[in-house]
Amino acid sequence: MNFIPVNTPLLDGNEEKYLLECIRTGWISSEGPFIKQFEEKFAAYIGRKEGIAVANGSGALDIAVQALKIGPGDEVIMPAFTIISPAQSVVRAGAKPVLVDSDPESWNMDVTQIESRITPKSKAILVVHIYGLPVDMDPVLELCKKYGLYLIEDAAEMHGQTYNGKKCGSFGDISTFSFYPNKHITTGEGGMLMVDDHELAERCRKLRNLAFESGGRRFIHHELGWNYRMTNMQAALGLAQLEKIDKHIIKKREIGNAYQKGLKDLIGFQFPLGKTEYAENIYWVFGLVADSAELCESTIGKLNAAGVGTRPFFWCMHEQPVFKNMGFFINEKYPESEKIARNGFYLPSGLGLLDGDISVVIDAFKDSTGYL
Numbered sequence: 001m002n003f004i005p006v007n008t009p010l011l012d013g014n015e016e017k018y019l020l021e022c023i024r025t026g027w028i029s030s031e032g033p034f035i036k037q038f039e040e041k042f043a044a045y046i047g048r049k050e051g052i053a054v055a056n057g058s059g060a061l062d063i064a065v066q067a068l069k070i071g072p073g074d075e076v077i078m079p080a081f082t083i084i085s086p087a088q089s090v091v092r093a094g095a096k097p098v099l100v101d102s103d104p105e106s107w108n109m110d111v112t113q114i115e116s117r118i119t120p121k122s123k124a125i126l127v128v129h130i131y132g133l134p135v136d137m138d139p140v141l142e143l144c145k146k147y148g149l150y151l152i153e154d155a156a157e158m159h160g161q162t163y164n165g166k167k168c169g170s171f172g173d174i175s176t177f178s179f180y181p182n183k184h185i186t187t188g189e190g191g192m193l194m195v196d197d198h199e200l201a202e203r204c205r206k207l208r209n210l211a212f213e214s215g216g217r218r219f220i221h222h223e224l225g226w227n228y229r230m231t232n233m234q235a236a237l238g239l240a241q242l243e244k245i246d247k248h249i250i251k252k253r254e255i256g257n258a259y260q261k262g263l264k265d266l267i268g269f270q271f272p273l274g275k276t277e278y279a280e281n282i283y284w285v286f287g288l289v290a291d292s293a294e295l296c297e298s299t300i301g302k303l304n305a306a307g308v309g310t311r312p313f314f315w316c317m318h319e320q321p322v323f324k325n326m327g328f329f330i331n332e333k334y335p336e337s338e339k340i341a342r343n344g345f346y347l348p349s350g351l352g353l354l355d356g357d358i359s360v361v362i363d364a365f366k367d368s369t370g371y372l
């Protein structure tokens with residue numbers, strides 16, 4: 001039996017050609033011509049002045065938090081339901097994540113709950129666009145302005161998505177992307193920070209490179225940085241992928257729409273919204289939220305037995321053992337986020353999905369759940 005994995009990347013363009021060029025020219029480290037090209041082209045695509053390519057999307061968030069000088073005594077407002085990356089960046093910087101529950105329909109941060117979480121210690125709002133639909137940005141932008149807060153935008157799942165016609169990744173003082181192989185475009189591992197302010201961009205570049213000073217005696221440091229440099233080989237992949245990004249987005253939406261249509265009679269599951277007032281779903285993944293945790297678990301088991309890979313949804317930040325052990329989020333409850341985390345899972349939705357795979361997945365549902 002063939003197994004359909006949750007993700008397979010699509011490397012059918014100039015990836016091989018550009019990678020070979022790295023090897024033939026010897027440019028394999030973070031020096032090399034593709035990095036700057038990839039930064040400039042992706043920044044132009046998103047509509048930002050500068051892009052700073054890094055080793056991964058989590059590292060981009062580490063740099064974002066440090067570049068904005070967020071540290072001990074500061075609070076950062078963010079969703080309870082997210083991958084751990086943004087929360088760990090804030091905690092590592094010595095600041096405190098302040099959580100907001102999810103909107104039960106879009107699965108994004110419920111922006112109507114943000115203002116009540118703002119305190120004199122608040123320094124930034126960190127939005128994370130989840131699974132294919134953007135956060136409702138207008139109210140967030142208003143709050144940032146009203147209270148003088150930075151906006152960090154984790155757009156790791158949103159390459160090419162728009163909010164009211166404006167690209168995701170164009171909203172934050174710093175916005176970040178990931179190019180992990182399950183994202184809309186990949187560099188294997190990789191990420192990028194998006195910035196308009198030149199000084200801030202230079203600061204991000206410095207932090208990416210061990211906080212080397214641009215002038216003065218080399219190897220004398222005034223601040224700790226990271227080695228989060230992207231290699232020319234990663235950028236080679238990125239450039240080739242970027243040439244195809246519009247096709248990738250179309251394919252992702254086709255996959256999402258095919259599942260919406262093929263599974264529409266399924267009972268006992270909540271579907272992703274196809275669209276909101278401000279965006280059409282880009283279906284980074286195609287997720288379902290079961291009516292109960294038991295149904296979620298049994299469905300994952302049955303699909304797996306039928307050769308269909310799945311992944312459970314993210315787990316809430318306030319329920320992470322690592323953060324609880326550090327004394328964060330004691331007795332906090334975010335009921336909508338908890339429900340999504342416990343009952344949600346996603347289906348194979350990678351760009352390398354073969355034509356017949358979607359019907360195999362749909363049939364596996366029909367045969368195994370008894371809910372159709």
Ligand SMILES: *Cc1c(COP(=O)(O)O)cnc(C)c1O
Binds near residue numbers: 129190191
């Ligand atoms: C994938 C992802 C990240 C992490 O990116 P890596 O490149 O894997 O470090 C961060 N935030 C979100 C929302 C993601 O989906």
